[in-house]
Amino acid sequence: MTERRVIVDTDTAGDDSQALVMAALSERIEIEAVTVAAGNVGFDDEVRNAKYSLQLADSADVPVYEGARSPLLKDHETAEYVHGEGGLGGDLDPEVDIPSADGFAPDAIVELAREHPGELTLVCIAPLTNVALALQREPALGDLLDSVWVMGGNVNCLGNVTPAAEYNFWVDPDAAKLVVRELDVTLVDWGLVVRDSTFGTETLDRIADAADESRFADFFTSIAASVRAFNREQFGEDVTTQPDSVVSALLVDPSLVEREGTYHVDVDEREGLTRGYTLVDELGVTDGDRNTRVVESIDEDGFRRLFLDTVVHGEPERSLE
Ligand code: BDR
Ligand code: CA
Secondary structure (H helix, E strand, C coil): CCCEEEEEEECCCCHHHHHHHHHHHCCCEEEEEEEECCCCCCHHHHHHHHHHHHHHCCCCCCCEEECCCCCCCCCCCCCHHHHCHHHCCCCCCCCCCCCCCCCEHHHHHHHHHHHCCCCEEEEEECCCHHHHHHHHHCCCHHHHCCEEEEECCCCCCCCCCECCECHHHHHCHHHHHHHHHHCCEEEECHHHHHHHCCECHHHHHHHHHCCCCCHHHHHHHHHHHHHHHHHHHHHCCCCECCHHHHHHHHHHCHHHEEEEEEECEEECCCCCCCCCCEEECCCCCCCCCCCEEEEEEECHHHHHHHHHHHHHHCCCCCCCC
């Protein structure tokens, strides 16, 4: 299987760190660069967390570029209440001695895309500020990339920050609107994540049991502590969801996609009740461009297997041919 070369744009905390570990460990993915955007937790913690995750997966040589420290226009709101203080579950506070790469993340995205036209996949698992800034610098960015994957939005279902909106789109809706309009995006939304990537206690216990033997299982267990506590308190359920790892897993094994559709998508950038709302024209009642491929269903068991192979064995492809 040919390797996919990616740039990962991340607000590294919690599930971003797992997505990075999976991508770094995969033999099918080559990470060319990691770019960090304002999102989940304080910016410097995100940068540290990205480097720590790469280091854990023996990939400390991947350049980490620092990007936008706030959304395009809106005030920035973090989500420590989900990911814990510092973003690694609350108890983990490692020091990392790796310098950031020289240059501003949006410039790096543009330069890499120009250097390797048509070869790179942009993997977006954060608010889309860096990507929007890259688009402002290079309006033909889409033509220079092989593909663009985005974790964000909520396709005709409840959001996770407000009833109308999912976190990544809500934090920087102005950027999200631009990105879904200008780029042909493959979208992994919050609804898919809840339907097909929720782990209950059976899976979480299995990973915790492997923590003595696997540093990845140990890392996941630390990370999961805060999100489990949040979900228990908010919803009375001891579960985790793995939004950003769904994207990594689909890049490792595209055959996990069971159903998809291509629709016109837009984002409400206005302040108010529907800030960050994702309009997805599933019925085709608007005349908007149908340029967003929405992943609607994935093989839930296959995803769980791939995730367990990653954290328990350090081999995402272990059960694949
Ligand atoms: C998304 O928002 C962030 O909190 C997660 O890292 C993920 O990218 C889920 O809504
Ligand atoms: Ca994220």
